[in-house]
Amino acid sequence: MIKYEDVKVSPLRDHRWEVLIPICYKDVTVHSGYKTNGADIPRILWSIIPPNETTILPAVIIHDYLCDKKEYDKADRYFKEILTLLGINPRKKIALYYGVRVWHRVIAPLYVGIIRIIQHGL
Numbered sequence: 001m002i003k004y005e006d007v008k009v010s011p012l013r014d015h016r017w018e019v020l021i022p023i024c025y026k027d028v029t030v031h032s033g034y035k036t037n038g039a040d041i042p043r044i045l046w047s048i049i050p051p052n053e054t055t056i057l058p059a060v061i062i063h064d065y066l067c068d069k070k071e072y073d074k075a076d077r078y079f080k081e082i083l084t085l086l087g088i089n090p091r092k093k094i095a096l097y098y099g100v101r102v103w104h105r106v107i108a109p110l111y112v113g114i115i116r117i118i119q120h121g122l
Contacts, residue, residue, distance in 0.1 A: 007058045036064040
């Protein structure tokens with residue numbers, strides 16, 4: 001089981017975090033040295049969920065690691081599970097979970113498509 005107290009990170013200059021000791025959840029181990037930018041929270045939501053809120057950092061690290069491996073469905077599922085284990089408020093958990101789901105299903109594909117158009121034209 002993952003606990004907030006088990007996560008040791010060091011802040012880096014470029015608004016990122018470096019994992020100092022391995023973090024394990026189920027079949028995933030994020031090794032020391034892994035770097036994450038934390039949660040990408042849209043500015044409009046910062047009053048509700050600050051972009052550098054550390055209470056969700058264990059879930060964010062596992063999520064980012066799995067996303068880097070292109071395991072998006074698993075990343076989102078584990079993200080929600082870890083938020084529950086951390087005792088995150090149910091409303092906040094649902095908002096965070098659906099935020100990552102919408103990102104992977106809608107926004108990221110649009111973003112990739114726009115970048116391709118810019119790079120290669122229509």
